[in-house]
Amino acid sequence: MSQFVNLIIISALISFFNVAVAFWPAPLQDFCVADPTSKARGNGELACKNPALVQANDFFFSGLLSPGNTTNPYGASVIPVTVATLPGLNTLGISLARSLQVGFVTSNPNYNHFNKTLQVGDVFVVPVGLVHYQFNAGSENTVVIAALNSESxxxxxxxxxxxxxxxxxxxxxxxxxxxxxxxxxxxxxxxx
Structure with missing residues (x-):
């Protein structure tokens, strides 16, 4: 009987301390481009722009080749590339040579096409899970750095x-x- 009581107590303790964490891996929307002009906040974060107002430039950054201001105590300049996509970054393409054509298409029902021709030092971000492409639009070889959101x-x-x-x-x-x-x-x- 004592072993049975101990088993029940141990089972109850394991159940009490067992924590399950779950999440839905699929995003609820194709992307969330932060709207710095909005006063609305969700979980302390900026609200998303209206998807109808989003443009290819919202996924684009030019200037990785421009020298940053290094007159600081660390003598360094960092260019963070932060992307608010749900649930995360899919592809980050950084062009190291000229004329890389990149783009993606949003999901049903609109199928909006966002594209850009990258030059040396430009960055373009593709939200997770969207059909996307990149190809050399020039006559010379193109070198690209791509960061992905998965080990595989x-x-x-x-x-x-x-x-x-x-x-x-x-x-x-x-x-x-x-x-x-x-x-x-x-x-x-x-x-x-």
Whole structure:
């Protein structure tokens, strides 16, 4: 009987001290660009800009190559790149050479396209979970530093995942979905 009572007491203590932390990993919105002009605060943070007023420049910074003010006790200048996205930063592209075209598309229903051509020292931020791209828009090689929000972010190449799926996604379905002629869909399927 005493062992049974001890077991109940130990179980109760474990239950009492056991803490579960949960969160929903998917953001409730595509992004939150802080609105420094708003007097509203949420959890001590700035309110988000109206998404209809957001522009590509809200995800862009130019000036990493500009020397900072180092006349301080530390003799250093730091340029913090802070992004208020939910739940966090997806990609941070920093161009080290000219003409890197970057952009992303917001989710349903608006599918807004934000894009920018980066020059040396420019930064562009992509909110987490959005379809995005980057490509060399110039004739010379481009070097980019990208910071990701995951130890294993992976990549989903949409053409490969749609037209290279095994077993194939039916060409009738793909033709209807992409509003293409079935012959064109079958040509695409043959390439993958």
């Amino acid at each position: 972010p992976g990549i989903i190449a949409f053409p490969n995942s749609i037209f290279g799926a095994k077993p194939d996604i039916g060409s009738d379905y793909l033709a209807k979905t992409f509003q293409l002629d079935k012959c064109i869909v079958e040509e695409l399927l043959a390439k993958f």
